[in-house]
Amino acid sequence: MVRRTKEDALATRSQLLDAAERVFSERGVTHTSMAQVAEAAGVTRGAIYHHFSNKMALIESLMERVRLPIDEMREQIAQQPEFDALVEIQERTNEFLNRVATDPRVQALANILMHKCEYIDEVNPIKLRHLSGRNDCICDVEALFEKAINEGQLPPKVSPRIAVIGLFGLVDGLIYNWLMDDGYFPLVEYGEAAINTYMNGLKA
């Protein structure tokens, strides 16, 4: 093609990211060549190398694209301090499960991260960023658990640290298994039930 306008270039960039998201999620990151991404986006490799210096930069941009809405959500939640800490935890996790189950883009990203991407040294920056984002969420929820304990919603013997590690393990594991064998079980229904069970166990 020829030189397009700036908006067109932005659109091309978006198309490339969309295509990468799809193709990576379908065929795996390292098993997908830049040419295949380009083809899926309807352009040539030249377009990719113009917008992204290499595959890792492409992936980084993919991650950056979802980091923004996540951060927004965290800020938004942080602004409205919730009355009931436990309810907030449950609502957040359920909301998260729902997003994974219904939003195809979130689902594709989760699939890439959990099943279509090898964590090797080269992707360390991406991994670190992912872990850092996770860690922020973990801290949020841990604080909520602490609040719940202080307000007597949970017995004081509960360790907020262990509670949050278990909760995140449960959520991640549910999503991991659900993505691995799609349709094996209804994620939202079973997931909410399992999380409810876990939260009840904390109260006992």
Next chain:
Amino acid sequence: MVRRTKEDALATRSQLLDAAERVFSERGVTHTSMAQVAEAAGVTRGAIYHHFSNKMALIESLMERVRLPIDEMREQIAQQPEFDALVEIQERTNEFLNRVATDPRVQALANILMHKCEYIDEVNPIKLRHLSGRNDCICDVEALFEKAINEGQLPPKVSPRIAVIGLFGLVDGLIYNWLMDDGYFPLVEYGEAAINTYMNGLKA
């Protein structure tokens, strides 16, 4: 080298599998070439291609090597019908966590499966075998949950299906997160606590 005896050949094969396990777990499956596996095993690619037709066959053999002990364990457990279903479930899961945390070979395999291997179409047979093995375990535990419900250890409103999905999600998620950020939390201690919480939640 030269022609060795049959036992030597078997040893070479073992070395190759050991090396593959290590190197795959460290650097990822697709990011590791056959030459690197051979080098780690102290042989050349010729040795690999003599024992395994390609990388997929090598991985399949890796999986086969752990499937045997797992099946043995299942049979062994099946032979001694346990008195207390819930205790058996807990003991099994704790045993599993312990194995992952302490046995470096099990740990390497789990790491490969969860973090160092892209699930693409080509590894479908491996994935299917993995899922089938999982499914057997899931059925075992589901039956145990049913038994626990029938014997009044759990309230009848509990769905054994959902219970087992949640439990496996929890265990897998704990291992997944622990492997992702090694040393982040003590797997056995926190894991047992979280599982205990979950099981208590089922009783409520």
Next chain:
DNA sequence: TGCTTATCATGCATTATTGTATGTATATTT
């Protein structure tokens, strides 16, 4: 209006990896 630069396409050289073919020496068989 003319120059510069952004947006891509196309072609090329390099590299890495794979699979196989061949070689070789020894174990195993007859």
Next chain:
DNA sequence: AAATATACATACAATAATGCATGATAAGCA
């Protein structure tokens, strides 16, 4: 003891992917 098959090492050809260099065309700007 001769023949054969095994257990590898080595060499080679084919493929594919990457990164870059170059080309083309129009947008943005003075």
